[in-house]
Amino acid sequence: MKCTKLWWLTMTLTTLIVGSLMMRNYNVEESTSVDLVMEGLPASHPEVVQALSSTFLLPPSTLPYNLSTNTEYLASSQGHTWKLIHHYISKLFAGERGGFFVEAGALDGQQLSNTLWLEQELDWTGLLIEPNPYSFQHLQHKHRKAWTSNSCISTNQFTRKSVLVALKLRPGYISNPWYIKGASYELGVTLGDLSTNLSESFHYYLNSGDETYVPAYCFPLYSYLLALNVTTIDVLSLDTQGSEKDIVKTIPWEVITVRVLVIEIVVFDGTKDQRSSVAEGPVHMRRF
Numbered sequence: 001m002k003c004t005k006l007w008w009l010t011m012t013l014t015t016l017i018v019g020s021l022m023m024r025n026y027n028v029e030e031s032t033s034v035d036l037v038m039e040g041l042p043a044s045h046p047e048v049v050q051a052l053s054s055t056f057l058l059p060p061s062t063l064p065y066n067l068s069t070n071t072e073y074l075a076s077s078q079g080h081t082w083k084l085i086h087h088y089i090s091k092l093f094a095g096e097r098g099g100f101f102v103e104a105g106a107l108d109g110q111q112l113s114n115t116l117w118l119e120q121e122l123d124w125t126g127l128l129i130e131p132n133p134y135s136f137q138h139l140q141h142k143h144r145k146a147w148t149s150n151s152c153i154s155t156n157q158f159t160r161k162s163v164l165v166a167l168k169l170r171p172g173y174i175s176n177p178w179y180i181k182g183a184s185y186e187l188g189v190t191l192g193d194l195s196t197n198l199s200e201s202f203h204y205y206l207n208s209g210d211e212t213y214v215p216a217y218c219f220p221l222y223s224y225l226l227a228l229n230v231t232t233i234d235v236l237s238l239d240t241q242g243s244e245k246d247i248v249k250t251i252p253w254e255v256i257t258v259r260v261l262v263i264e265i266v267v268f269d270g271t272k273d274q275r276s277s278v279a280e281g282p283v284h285m286r287r288f
Contacts, residue, residue: 052149065144066143078112082112086117089114097123097124102233104152105182105240106130111182125146151219155218163186164185166212168210220250235259236260237262238262244263248261
């Protein structure tokens with residue numbers, strides 16, 4: 001493994017169960033674009049790299065940042081695990097400038113972003129991946145100084161077409177609407193049995209959201225890196241609602257270096273408190 005300094009930063013919500021669902025007759029919104037890449041192509045296939053370069057990767061913005069200054073929005077944008085992640089990344093890199101990040105599950109590029117401060121304070125750049133088209137529209141308006149892609153990372157070494165269950169706050173429910181959108185997930189990937197395995201807060205998120213089914217193109221992580229001519233990721237942040245471990249398994253460690261990996265590990269079993277679960281996170285990750 002070429003990853004000599006790989007650190008696992010783990011977050012805790014519930015017991016992680018990566019499973020599959022029977023594909024039912026969901027009402028999937030029609031895509032306005034043509035099929036730009038075939039399914040089942042390997043990560044390094046020229047057509048895959050070309051499709052990313054020409055269509056699915058948008059360059060960093062040259063416009064001034066267009067970030068929200070709303071007090072309530074800003075207060076929630078650094079909630080949940082943000083402070084923990086910021087603390088450790090700050091400590092590990094100690095002011096290192098000019099790094100490269102990949103953040104999958106980028107949401108709107110500001111709310112709960114693990115990488116925005118790296119751009120603003122340390123002149124980093126990178127890649128922001130957000131499969132939810134509604135969140136991606138907001139992401140584009142933030143004018144981040146990083147590549148952006150309205151797609152998803154494949155859970156295997158091949159291109160896939162998938163379905164995203166896009167969530168938005170249901171009328172009558174009170175919550176941060178971005179937290180609900182952040183709980184959107186790929187159809188066929190779950191965080192466990194909704195009735196037994198989810199923490200109370202996450203169960204609330206899933207059940208307070210209206211669902212829209214939208215098509216999503218999924219590419220292997222290595223394909224993005226080939227298209228961008230990148231071999232070292234200084235910070236890889238994965239928040240993909242259940243597919244994180246499978247994504248990590250696809251990384252070709254012999255040619256790609258990842259220095260820090262921030263990944264959501266869900267290890268709550270309904271009996272232990274959050275503090276004990278956090279301590280077990282790295283052990284849980286080593287099992288695969």
